[in-house]
Amino acid sequence: MNFNKAEFTASYGLFSQIPPSDRPEFAFSGHSNVGKSSLINKLLNRKGLARVSATPGKTSTINFFSVDSIYFADLPGYGYAKVSKSENKRWAELIEGYLHDDRELALVFQLIDFRHKPTEDDVMMINFLIDSEIPFIVVLTKADKLRKREREARLQAFRTEIPCFDDITVIEFSAETGEGADEIRSVITDISEGED
Numbered sequence: 001m002n003f004n005k006a007e008f009t010a011s012y013g014l015f016s017q018i019p020p021s022d023r024p025e026f027a028f029s030g031h032s033n034v035g036k037s038s039l040i041n042k043l044l045n046r047k048g049l050a051r052v053s054a055t056p057g058k059t060s061t062i063n064f065f066s067v068d069s070i071y072f073a074d075l076p077g078y079g080y081a082k083v084s085k086s087e088n089k090r091w092a093e094l095i096e097g098y099l100h101d102d103r104e105l106a107l108v109f110q111l112i113d114f115r116h117k118p119t120e121d122d123v124m125m126i127n128f129l130i131d132s133e134i135p136f137i138v139v140l141t142k143a144d145k146l147r148k149r150e151r152e153a154r155l156q157a158f159r160t161e162i163p164c165f166d167d168i169t170v171i172e173f174s175a176e177t178g179e180g181a182d183e184i185r186s187v188i189t190d191i192s193e194g195e196d
Helices: 036-043 085-100 120-131 148-161 181-192
Strands: 006-012 025-030 062-067 070-074 105-113 136-141 170-172
Touching (some): 025 085, 036 105, 036 136, 036 181, 062 085, 085 120, 105 120, 105 181
Parallel strands (some): 025 070, 136 170
Antiparallel strands (some): 006 062, 062 070
């Protein structure tokens, strides 16, 4: 798998616009400003392929990136309060439509900010993935912002805050230091090459 062979393909604001799936897709889901675009850029060794913004709620479309023989799907960040009800509804329909469609969805990377307790939306999303039997991995972002002891305390707390936490594969990640990037790349490579 050549992660340097990547390019932006298309953005879709409505589920009805998304063409049928023709290759394995890896989706990136999470709260607004949790670091989805930064993670994608890090995995692909590119600075600005996925647009990073300091403003939450900036990604309001599903953005597809062609990476070698697979797609990355950058889902809109959820849970941003300053968005109208109709816009929130469109996002929900877009995300749910995408996740429930008959696609070649290989894996969802569910991003959670390592520093904080998961939001209600995070927990709802994890329950949705479990109930829908969609394979997923939790990526704890912004790992570089925590000291070792703080990390241990958060991991302990996640056991009670995140449903089925002990049964979920969890990767600690930092876009700053690159921690966890190789681990995520090998998960993607193994799955896309048909290894379990």
